[in-house]
Amino acid sequence: MSQTTSIADASPNSVDATDTRTAFRTCPLCEAGCGLELTIKGSQVVRIRGDRDDVFSHGFICPKGSTLKQLHDDPDRVRKPLVKRNGVHVEVEWAEAWQVVEQGLNGVIERHGRESIATYLGNPGAHSLSAMMFNRVLLQSIGTRHRYSASTVDQMPRQVAAAYVFGTAVSVPIPDLDRTDYLMILGANPYASNGSLCTAPDFPGRIEAIRARGGKLVVVDPRRSRTVEEADEWLAIRPGADALLLMSIVNVLFTDGLADPGPKVAALLNGMEELRELSAPFTPEAVAPATGLDPIVVRRIAHELAAAPTATVYGRIGTTTTEFGTTASWLIDAVNILTGNLDRPGGAMFTLPVAGGASTRGASGTGSGFKTGRGHTRVRNLPEIMGEYPAAAMAEEMTEPGPGQLRAMITVAGNPVLSTPNSTRLDEALAQLEFMVSVDMYLNETTRHADVILPPPSQLQRGHYDLLLLQFAVRNVANYSPAPLPLDAGQPDEWEVLATLAAVLQGQGPDADPAIVDELAISGLVRHAVSDRNSPIYGRDADEILTALAATGHRGPERMLDFMLRTGPYGDQFGVNPQAVSLQTLIDHPHGVDFGALEPRLPEILRTPSGRIELAAPVLVADVERLAVAMQTLAEQPLVLVGRRHLRSNNSWMHNIEVLVKGKPRCTLHVHPDDAAELGLVHGGYARITSRVGSVEAPVEVTDDIRPGVVSLPHGWGHGVEGARLRVAAERAGVNSNVLSDHQAIDPLSGTSVLNGIPVSVEPVAVVVSV
Numbered sequence: 116m117s118q119t120t121s122i123a124d125a126s127p128n129s130v131d132a133t134d135t136r137t138a139f140r141t142c143p144l145c146e147a148g149c150g151l152e153l154t155i156k157g158s159q160v161v162r163i164r165g166d167r168d169d170v171f172s173h174g175f176i177c178p179k180g181s182t183l184k185q186l187h188d189d190p191d192r193v194r195k196p197l198v199k200r201n202g203v204h205v206e207v208e209w210a211e212a213w214q215v216v217e218q219g220l221n222g223v224i225e226r227h228g229r230e231s232i233a234t235y236l237g238n239p240g241a242h243s244l245s246a247m248m249f250n251r252v253l254l255q256s257i258g259t260r261h262r263y264s265a266s267t268v269d270q271m272p273r274q275v276a277a278a279y280v281f282g283t284a285v286s287v288p289i290p291d292l293d294r295t296d297y298l299m300i301l302g303a304n305p306y307a308s309n310g311s312l313c314t315a316p317d318f319p320g321r322i323e324a325i326r327a328r329g330g331k332l333v334v335v336d337p338r339r340s341r342t343v344e345e346a347d348e349w350l351a352i353r354p355g356a357d358a359l360l361l362m363s364i365v366n367v368l369f370t371d372g373l374a375d376p377g378p379k380v381a382a383l384l385n386g387m388e389e390l391r392e393l394s395a396p397f398t399p400e401a402v403a404p405a406t407g408l409d410p411i412v413v414r415r416i417a418h419e420l421a422a423a424p425t426a427t428v429y430g431r432i433g434t435t436t437t438e439f440g441t442t443a444s445w446l447i448d449a450v451n452i453l454t455g456n457l458d459r460p461g462g463a464m465f466t467l468p469v470a471g472g473a474s475t476r477g478a479s480g481t482g483s484g485f486k487t488g489r490g491h492t493r494v495r496n497l498p499e500i501m502g503e504y505p506a507a508a509m510a511e512e513m514t515e516p517g518p519g520q521l522r523a524m525i526t527v528a529g530n531p532v533l534s535t536p537n538s539t540r541l542d543e544a545l546a547q548l549e550f551m552v553s554v555d556m557y558l559n560e561t562t563r564h565a566d567v568i569l570p571p572p573s574q575l576q577r578g579h580y581d582l583l584l585l586q587f588a589v590r591n592v593a594n595y596s597p598a599p600l601p602l603d604a605g606q607p608d609e610w611e612v613l614a615t616l617a618a619v620l621q622g623q624g625p626d627a628d629p630a631i632v633d634e635l636a637i638s639g640l641v642r643h644a645v646s647d648r649n650s651p652i653y654g655r656d657a658d659e660i661l662t663a664l665a666a667t668g669h670r671g672p673e674r675m676l677d678f679m680l681r682t683g684p685y686g687d688q689f690g691v692n693p694q695a696v697s698l699q700t701l702i703d704h705p706h707g708v709d710f711g712a713l714e715p716r717l718p719e720i721l722r723t724p725s726g727r728i729e730l731a732a733p734v735l736v737a738d739v740e741r742l743a744v745a746m747q748t749l750a751e752q753p754l755v756l757v758g759r760r761h762l763r764s765n766n767s768w769m770h771n772i773e774v775l776v777k778g779k780p781r782c783t784l785h786v787h788p789d790d791a792a793e794l795g796l797v798h799g800g801y802a803r804i805t806s807r808v809g810s811v812e813a814p815v816e817v818t819d820d821i822r823p824g825v826v827s828l829p830h831g832w833g834h835g836v837e838g839a840r841l842r843v844a845a846e847r848a849g850v851n852s853n854v855l856s857d858h859q860a861i862d863p864l865s866g867t868s869v870l871n872g873i874p875v876s877v878e879p880v881a882v883v884v885s886v
């Protein structure tokens with residue numbers, strides 16, 4: 116592909132082999148987005164450390180950040196397309212790979228139609244500028260409603276709740292970590308994860324600062340996590356009961372006369388009286404058997420939240436990937452609102468993203484609101500939510516015969532065989548497909564099923580701007596990094612892979628030119644904006660804007676980003692405000708640009724049809740009936756499984772990096788000593804864990820860092836399967852915890868899987884030691 120070669124040749128970073136230089140690159144591995152300083156000698160990265168001048172991370176990194184070098188150098192990383200021949204993946208040239216892709220996908224389309232193709236978009240795509248810009252183009256080119264992603268095993272409930280309450284799925288209130296006096300965390304462990312839906316490099320340092328200035332940290336978690344160790348108070352809740360705890364806090368706020376949203380929010384609030392009535396039965400005493408928490412403590416915490424000068428409640432994975440994910444997320448908003456902490460410094464605030472986004476577009480203060488159910492899955496009739504179907508439904512859509520059966524799959528940066536529920540079932544379903552393509556850098560548990568694997572360049576060979584996660588940052592920050600290393604000869608950029616795939620699906624043949632797709636995409640964006648009344652470039656000449664963009668020399672995702680920055684809230688609006696932001700501004704500031712602490716955004720941010728905050732949106736209110744039933748059912752569950760994350764793991768895909776996985780095995784079952792005694796488990800022994808859908812065996816760690824009645828196994832393990840190429844990971848394979856998670860168990864409001872609070876039985880297994 117000629118355009119590929121020319122990009123590699125033209126790279127501003129290509130250097131003389133004797134040169135040593137410094138490059139700056141934001142780490143794309145998690146949501147913290149730390150600035151990295153790379154020392155590069157010739158084409159070799161010799162050192163990676165934290166960028167002390169980064170405006171947001173100030174030099175902080177975790178042990179994963181520096182391993183971008185090992186990732187780049189990993190001999191197992193796929194560097195050339197792989198095509199499966201007689202069950203074995205062999206390297207081919209790009210031209211040949213595209214022919215196989217074209218024949219495979221066209222064959223499926225001819226035989227079964229476009230609706231028989233599914234897509235699964237994985238987590239690293241959310242950190243890839245290429246994927247953020249071109250996945251959309253790809254999805255449009257396929258023309259299928261069968262869109263799946265990691266969102267429905269993750270944050271979808273938080274987004275759905277925000278959409279009902281504030282109007283868009285990205286209007287997520289962010290805890291104002293740096294100014295709060297009181298932080299209550301539910302189901303998140305930022306000391307391991309470094310935060311999520313709260314972009315805050317050095318989250319631990321920001322927590323320590325809260326306590327240093329006399330503030331308080333309360334953590335709600337069934338485990339004594341690293342974050343709990345740093346907390347003033349630990350509420351060891353029973354899994355799945357957070358919505359009940361939160362509703363009981365709402366109850367106390369109302370009954371004790373503490374509910375006071377403050378004048379600005381009160382004037383914009385619908386549904387306060389309705390929520391008061393809804394919360395009436397949920398006293399701390401009534402929910403205690405389900406939550407396992409002392410009602411006296413809960414009452415005190417409710418009073419503390421109301422009395423603190425500022426307070427903010429924040430919930431993540433342990434609240435979203437449960438049966439009441441959406442309802443819990445809504446009630447987090449409710450507590451922040453009722454304690455007067457919404458949209459004020461130190462409370463829960465809204466980011467004003469520099470590259471814009473749904474919360475900055477359209478008419479300010481009002482919108483069309485949020486709807487689901489544009490389409491339903493064939494087998495279980497599950498509704499579309501935010502343009503996708505639940506990941507938990509993928510397998511049955513592939514295996515259940517009949518019209519509309521899925522026959523092909525395209526994965527981009529995803530490993531659903533390890534990440535989504537009832538993995539065994541999905542693993543078998545993928546094996547039955549007629550055709551599968553994966554855009555991925557590893558031959559792993561999922562991509563081993565692919566007929567063709569199309570590799571992106573390494574993370575260090577791509578430019579970066581965290582388009583999605585900077586929308587959830589604790590400061591208004593922008594940071595773009597150009598690719599530190601040039602592309603390998605013949606290697607297309609990730610956006611070119613995605614654009615070519617899109618073109619092939621549009622019927623342009625295996626020689627399709629991604630540049631044409633790119634031109635059409637940017638032209639579409641610009642033409643849409645100039646005809647959009649609410650755009651800052653409304654009424655301008657589209658060709659003039661396109662010419663200005665072309666003059667920068669940027670193409671692909673960089674050009675789209677330039678357009679978004681320039682039409683965003685801080686943008687130069689193409690000449691209107693020349694001092695303001697464009698991509699060039701960010702190139703000139705390699706350590707990022709900080710636009711300051713979050714500022715109040717009400718009522719401008721609202722996009723609800725009423726133009727008000729919907730504290731009692733009908734869909735959310737309707738779920739309270741189910742919550743009332745849970746007061747009983749949750750109290751009766753004997754033993755449940757939760758997950759956990761480790762600082763040195765990153766979901767399923769960084770286990771092939773030796774420096775990260777060495778040491779003690781981490782894929783172990785944590786069991787409380789009381790449970791161990793009752794179940795006959797011993798520290799260092801093995802246990803068989805069985806759920807409704809599967810069974811795995813794992814080594815046991817007996818620890819009182821977990822509440823009785825709960826066991827914990829991390830996800831993302833279970834390597835060493837046949838056909839994968841992960842030599843380091845295979846040596847410490849671990850087991851796949853999602854063999855145990857049940858595809859039937861979902862939060863109905865968001866389609867999100869229940870990955871925490873899975874009923875299990877556990878028994879000892881005698882390990883046969885060979886002599």
Ligand SMILES: Nc1nc2c(c(=O)[nH]1)N[C@H]1C(S)=C(S)[C@@H](COP(=O)(O)OP(=O)(O)OC[C@H]3O[C@@H](n4cnc5c(=O)[nH]c(N)nc54)[C@H](O)[C@@H]3O)O[C@H]1N2
Nearest residue numbers: 302303304308311354355431432433760762764765766871
């Ligand atoms: N090192 C590392 N960092 C990561 C990742 C990683 O895999 N490794 N993944 C990244 C991604 S994709 C995400 S989404 C974020 C996630 O970031 P976090 O949400 O902080 O994720 P976890 O560390 O899994 O923390 C979830 C916590 O919820 C607790 N929990 C389980 N069930 C319940 C429950 O019912 N109620 C309550 N209150 N707590 C419960 C668990 O014990 C655990 O401590 O992390 C990101 N960062």
Ligand SMILES: Nc1nc2c(c(=O)[nH]1)N[C@H]1C(S)=C(S)[C@@H](COP(=O)(O)OP(=O)(O)OC[C@H]3O[C@@H](n4cnc5c(=O)[nH]c(N)nc54)[C@H](O)[C@@H]3O)O[C@H]1N2
Nearest residue numbers: 237238239269528529530531534554557758766767768830
């Ligand atoms: N039981 C349980 N299950 C969980 C969770 C849990 O807490 N408990 N957490 C859930 C969460 S929060 C998430 S986000 C999901 C993650 O679920 P997934 O996104 O499905 O899985 P990952 O492990 O992130 O796998 C990422 C894949 O992308 C590839 N990859 C990495 N970088 C790139 C890139 O730049 N481009 C491309 N094209 N490919 C790349 C990797 O090789 C790997 O195959 O897992 C979920 N599953």
Ligand code: SF4
Nearest residue numbers: 142145148149177180
């Ligand atoms: S905390 Fe996240 S962004 Fe920062 S270095 Fe570690 S993995 Fe990278």
Ligand SMILES: [Mo]
Nearest residue numbers: 238265269270
């Ligand atoms: Mo995630």
